[in-house]
Amino acid sequence: xxxxxxxxxxxxxxxxxxxxxxxxxxxxxxxxxxxxxxxxxxxxxxxxxxxxxxxxxxxxxxxxxxxxxxxxxxxxxxxxxxxxxxxxxxxxxxxxxxxxxxxxxxxxxxx
Numbered sequence: 001x002x003x004x005x006x007x008x009x010x011x012x013x014x015x016x017x018x019x020x021x022x023x024x025x026x027x028x029x030x031x032x033x034x035x036x037x038x039x040x041x042x043x044x045x046x047x048x049x050x051x052x053x054x055x056x057x058x059x060x061x062x063x064x065x066x067x068x069x070x071x072x073x074x075x076x077x078x079x080x081x082x083x084x085x086x087x088x089x090x091x092x093x094x095x096x097x098x099x100x101x102x103x104x105x106x107x108x109x110x111x
Contacts, residue, residue, distance in 0.1 A: 054094045057081055062101040065092050070101070 057063070061073045063083060071085035080091050
């Protein structure tokens with residue numbers, strides 16, 4: 001190794017540059033930071049909003065389940081809600097409620 005270094009100095013060439021470890025790790029760290037900001041942060045924000053919506057469910061709320069059932073909450077339990085859809089009443093896990101709907105807004109959009 002020293003012989004190669006001496007040969008390059010004698011030939012008038014500069015020694016090969018050895019990169020700093022911090023410089024070589026900078027690109028992956030920046031990419032991970034961008035990944036975190038673009039993907040993870042919005043996903044956590046949406047999960048938090050969904051959890052707050054599910055915790056705030058009350059009797060009489062119009063909801064849509066993850067399976068597509070549309071109905072009215074008739075009873076709220078610790079980990080589940082009863083939803084009346086037409087003439088049937090089904091028990092649905094709270095986490096499977098995808099959103100609340102507003103019947104007044106739906107009627108305004110139709111007419």
